[in-house]
Amino acid sequence: MNEVKIGLIGLGGMASWHIQKFGEVAGVRITALCDVNPAALQTESDKLGIADAHRHLSFQALIDDAEVDGVVSVTPNNTHAEILKACILAGKPLFAEKPLTRTYGEAAEVLVLYQQRPIPCMINFSYRNGPAFQYAKQIVQSGKLGRINHLFVQYLQEWGAPPSNTPFVWRFDERITGTGTLGDLGSHMIDLAQYVTGDDITELQAMLATIIPQRPDPGTGEPRSVHVDDFACFNARFASGAIGVFQTSRNAVGSGNQHDISIYGDLGTLHASTLNDGELIWIHPKEGEPGTVTETVTVQETGRLNPWRSFAGLLKGEPAPEFATLEEGFRNQAVLEAVVRASQSGSVVSVASLLSVSMD
Structure with missing residues (x-):
């Protein structure tokens, strides 16, 4: 060809x-x-x-x-x-x-x-494509962080917050979008966490909320009810035993497009963000003496996936x-479904129970 x-x-x-x-x-x-x-x-x-x-x-x-x-x-x-x-x-x-x-x-x-x-x-x-996220994955794979104990992931945007006066667009229509910020931004959080750590989410507990329950119709100006989430948070356990804390919102005033991940291991901590995806913060112990060193590592643009x-x-x-393969896309969808079910039931939901239905 x-x-x-x-x-x-x-x-x-x-x-x-x-x-x-x-x-x-x-x-x-x-x-x-x-x-x-x-x-x-x-x-x-x-x-x-x-x-x-x-x-x-x-x-x-x-x-x-x-x-x-x-x-x-x-x-x-x-x-x-x-x-x-x-x-x-x-x-x-x-x-x-x-x-x-x-x-x-x-x-x-x-x-x-x-x-x-x-x-x-x-x-x-x-977001797999970003140089800082790529470098974070390399550090985790190298073992320099040691065992991963916990991580924090957030994806915040402000375009749905009250000052923006955002009307009812398709991302608020459950017939088109399915879920709200969960499927839109949350799917990125889930993928990035599993991709960077090389670990799979196995179970979770969650809360979904609709902070702004009505928005004006862009044509008529009449209020329309919003039945999808514009805020989501969940706590997840990974196959390794690590714990992840996740939050995403369309109502975060001041956050244009802020996707952050912080990974805490036995031997150090990593922070990476879309706010500067050419830099990675790496905190690790000083060699041979007490205390830690905080390095801001500049990551070259050549590290970006294409x-x-x-x-x-x-x-x-x-x-x-x-x-991501189609199978990984399905696994991501299973985690999204687990978040929805955990929020509805107020209980811990197993991701494996959703994978086995269609993968057997």
Whole structure:
């Protein structure tokens, strides 16, 4: 395969970023686009010089397009499962945004189909790409932290807080999104914690809350009820015995996009954050004397993963071990479901009990 031909489904805000990044990968060309909005489809297709025959209003038409080697899906959560199934049935490789699906039930159906007819697939948990998070993973793998005892993970945004006057958008509609900040930001927290530590969450207890229960309809201004969470927190036990404390909110005034992880081991502590993903704070004992040393380590941009280049490589048969597989996407969805059930029941919920239902 001399040239990799990409078809992109969904032309919302994230699409422009994917278009830009694929444009930086040698030997890759976007050959087809899909969106339900004809005006957006025409505008973006004109920019990229996409022929009329490869401008699609339905995702199935794009997946079936012979000029598409691999599909990139950037759509709301309620379409994830159907696009995954269509790609699996067509044998078309897929690079999809998280979460895997809108609900756990949908994820289980996708997993069963995938196990029967596997395809090359990457689920985009984008914070794996950051240099500081990558370096944190390397330190943990090296053993320099010793045994991991506990960790703290948070993902805070402010766009839903009262000063922002945010109207009722699709991320507040349970029919489209499934859960609120849990599935949106919480899925990133879960993935990053398990990825950096190399450890799996096995059980948890949780609380979900809807801090702002009504938001104005963007068209009419009339109040609409919000039935999804805009705050979530949970305590989790990992397979190693380590404990994780997690919180996420859309109502954190002053936090534009703050995703932090702190890992506490027998031999030191690591702090990494999106606030400066080129730096890692590493606290460790002084050599041969009491006390600790706090190092601020500058991490080079060359340490950043490139999922666009890796997806192109995957289409050529090259492995992409640093990126989430469909199975990992399902495990992430199982943890999200465990959070929901733990919040509803007020009890500890086992993740293994959710994995065994569909993985047997």
